[in-house]
Amino acid sequence: MDFKDAIKQFAERVEKLKDNICTEEATKNAFIMPFINTLGYDVFNPLEVVPEMTCDIGMKKGEKIDYAIMKDGEPILLIECKHWAQDLNLHDNQLLRYFNVSKAKFGLLTNGIIYRFYTDLMEPNKMDEKPFLEVDITDVKDSQIEELKKFHKSYFDIENILSSASELKYTSELKMIIAKEFANPTPEFVKFFAKQVYDSSITAKLLEQFTVLTRKSISSYISDLISERLKTALKTEEAVEAPKEIEASPEDKNSDNKIVTTEEELEAYRIVKSICREKIEVSRIVHRDAQTYFSILLDDNNRKCICRMYFNSSNKYVATIDENKKDVKHLIESLDDLYKYSEDYFKAINMYEKKESNE
Helix, strand or coil: CCHHHHHHHHHHHHHHHHHHCCCHHHHHHHHHHHHHHHCCCCCCCCCCEEEEEECCECCECCCEEEEEEEECCEEEEEEEECCCCCCHHHCHHHHHHHHHCCCCCEEEEECCCEEEEECCCCECCECCCCCCEEEEHHHCCHHHHHHHHCCCCCCCCHHHHHHHHHHHHHHHHHHHHHHHHHHCCCHHHHHHHHHHHCCCCCCHHHHHHHHHHHHHHHHHHHHHHHHHHHHHHHHHHHHHCCCCCCCCCHHHHCCHHHCCCCHHHHHHHHHHHHHHCCCCCHHHEEEEECCCCEEEEECCCCCCEEEEEECCCCCEEEEEECCCCCEEEEEECCHHHHHHHHHHHHHHHHHHHHHHHHC
């Protein structure tokens, strides 16, 4: 199993078990130790992992860090653990104190779900206040997996990690600032754009108007950008894939003359297809229209429905598939709402794939 698959398997474990983890010690056993193991270290080998390592702080003796990852007899990564439901913002000072008296170059504060990696970019031998990498293991991105891989025993290299740590830290902070501005533009942000399209002074009333306009413009631009990239991706796929002839199911053949596949249904198919390509090959995703609904299927199999579109009435619904293969309808206002149910599509695919592997 490669590292990416191991991390995603671990993420599934966390999601499945977290509600049954009641203590910090249980968090360590169920989440932290398996995570360390995923990084390639033997949690039961004291030459690689030292639990409860002493980190004396000034006059305070006997202070202990939860885990220390070792290399050549020296700590390289200090790990401070908390219960999975705890807010890590309340505990970063504790790791900072341990880091400052250790030879380790990296610190990790985690509750088993959120993983915050720190180093000393701002001042040598003093841990930065903000992490250079933060990962939510239940929503881990491929780019983050590549960064986690650098901490794997087989790839660990201090200089390699530090070379990307600075860029990661500031990129992450800038993304947070941009996200906040996009969601709730500050007066300074609004004025910056308003002055480029409006020559007179910006009064309080105009600022209020331009705040609304700025927010709308941002939303519209992002929507256009997503649509354009989606169209480009689909055109690329269609250029290399021959169209697949979809045969109607027997029960639908009798009503072929009443079935009209709309452009809106096909656009919904393209959106779901684009989403699901993260999990499976796009050639395995097909559509099949019926008189009352429009299905998106796995492997052209009517028993492997990923979702269904109910677009034949004034209210439009997308139906996701539960563990009993029953429709769960969701009211949608626009096709953009289909992105909200990505995880449900993935769960349906996983259910069919798991069933096949067990047969």
